[in-house]
Amino acid sequence: MTISNPIIRIVDDEAVIRKALKFLLESEGWAVEAYEKGSEFLVEDRPSLIGCLILDVAMPEMNGLELYQRLRERKYEVPVIFLTGHGDVDMAVQAMKDGAIDFIQKPINEERLLSAVAKAVRYDETHRSWTISEEEEK
Template structure:
């Protein structure tokens, strides 16, 4: 089970935005049992109206909702300058939407039906990202642990992304399709917990310098 300091749980608020009351109830029961504080919302507009984004934590958002979709909510949060890390809940057919969400800054996406260990790991990573920002304050052990989750190909792609190459340029450089490059980028963002090319480059540079 994911080990998160109790003081971090007490100082964070997890938001669950989903139009399905059964999902909201299940998440609330699960997270409260694990010691997290949680507040649920039935839709994006309710979240935007009632939530206090200055309270640290993260938001768990369903991709497909009537009215304002999860992606539309994410874009509105970006427009408003919300720095709250986002985890998306997706169906099996939503991989393209998930990739788009990651490119917009989502920390992770978790497929339904939700597995407890998977969502708890995602929450811990999201809250950690929100607390530490784009990775500049991580210790060497944290950086090494995150980079070690990358496959050799993902690390190769990460270096190219860090150098400022687009997905198309990455594909041309190493002989893969643009779609495959997008998939690698999404995996890198999810595993490292950062999305900006400069932050990805800093991860790799810090690891090389501290191990050198």
Template sequence: MNAPVYDAAQQVAAEEKKNSLIRIVDDEDDVREALALMLRIEGWDAKVYPSARDFLVEDDAARPGCLLLDVRMPVMTGLELQREMIERGNPLPIIFLTGFADIDVAVSSLKEGAIDFLIKPADDEKLLASIAAAVHKDHRRRVGISDGTHVREALRALSERERDILELFMAGTTDAQVAERLSISERTVQGHLAKIYRKFSIHTAKEPLALMPDIRDVLGH
């Protein structure tokens, strides 16, 4: 069949971007504002905090997104904030930004669950890719999906017909359109979708859409 259009995955990514907040914690005014400006130009909603304490007091943890965090700050460092968030049970994804290439600090932060560790000034394209990945991880978590590592295995378990239906679904095709395209009944399409969901361990209505970017990435390679 033709290559999938991935409309569904693109729509999910756009919705995640629209509904997310990128927090920036850095004690340097010009760094905070430059990052916030760049992100807003790219369509992200961004909020800045001059210190870790300000973030802990003011941030709305209910809003999905991620945290861009400086390492070396007075009073509370970035690593100390990361540990405090862990103790408070706040799993907001963290991307560290630092002007110092400290391997030990980088390893420590990544072991504690940081998404990335970038050196200032970070390449915009690389930073934006890390932000998109972190935001998607946070959205997956909020709908009950811990990670997307099972996607490749699930795709391998699909039959040829199930994969055809999934790719049509990824392209934004309705059940009725899939049925017409494949000359089968809508009920048969729905039966195949149920099998697909089981193979992806999907249990709620929100999970299929949340997995679309992960499925797109695998199918696109």
């Protein structure tokens, strides 16, 4: 069973980026939850909810690649779209090999991001091995 309103999660240490992404995605009808740090995301997120994760690569404390590795170790199946202002080809290739849906450089091309989000949510809806509706989670 899937839920009707997927959650788009954003983890980015830059408040301006979080707010801009949240505004863009909500204006397209997506439900959005935004986090400043990976540690905050790990504590507060509800992994049972369908959606995707937009994850900044360069963050203090725990960078996006480290958070992604933790999610994989926990078998957290949410599809990930990486954002970076400092990425390189090797980093992008490795992220894609590790299962990321996309790797997008800042400044962000809105159409590419929206397309990646739609693709990631479709993937989560069809490939997740288990799902829980919001009613079941309560």
